[in-house]
Amino acid sequence: QVQLVESGGGLVQAGGSLRLSCAASTRIFSSYNMGWFRQAPGKEREFVVAISRTGLRTLYADSVKGRFTISRDSANNMVFLQMNSLKPEDTAVYYCAATSSTWTLFTAHSVYNYWGQGTQVTVSS
Numbered sequence: 001q002v003q004l005v006e007s008g009g010g011l012v013q014a015g016g017s018l019r020l021s022c023a024a025s026t027r028i029f030s031s032y033n034m035g036w037f038r039q040a041p042g043k044e045r046e047f048v049v050a051i052s053r054t055g056l057r058t059l060y061a062d063s064v065k066g067r068f069t070i071s072r073d074s075a076n077n078m079v080f081l082q083m084n085s086l087k088p089e090d091t092a093v094y095y096c097a098a099t100s101s102t103w104t105l106f107t108a109h110s111v112y113n114y115w116g117q118g119t120q121v122t123v124s125s
Helices: none
Strands: 004-007 010-013 018-024 033-039 046-051 058-060 068-073 078-083 092-099 119-124
Touching: 004 092, 018 033, 018 092, 018 119, 033 068, 033 078, 046 068, 046 078, 058 068
Parallel strands: 010 119
Antiparallel strands: 004 018, 018 078, 033 046, 033 092, 046 058, 068 078, 092 119
């Protein structure tokens, strides 16, 4: 069982930055690929970015490429999402997720076994 807890959300003006954190409660954190998803009101959950268990591979949605950066600190069981140049359309609840399917990086939320409770990000125009 893996528990994930996100933090770092908030209200920011367009063009600003936020850094989301995800703390994982597992001794085998390095066995999981990690991902961030987001869900805006009335919309389906959307893939944002994924990182391999080693941290060597990443995969970004086109909508955030060049603005968002994912990283992980396996020594402390943490995953981070640095979000720069935020836009109003980035407004959503952001979820951290973990998957034990590690042979590739997945964008489908159904592949991810564990989810955090989400943190709200609101970008004002």
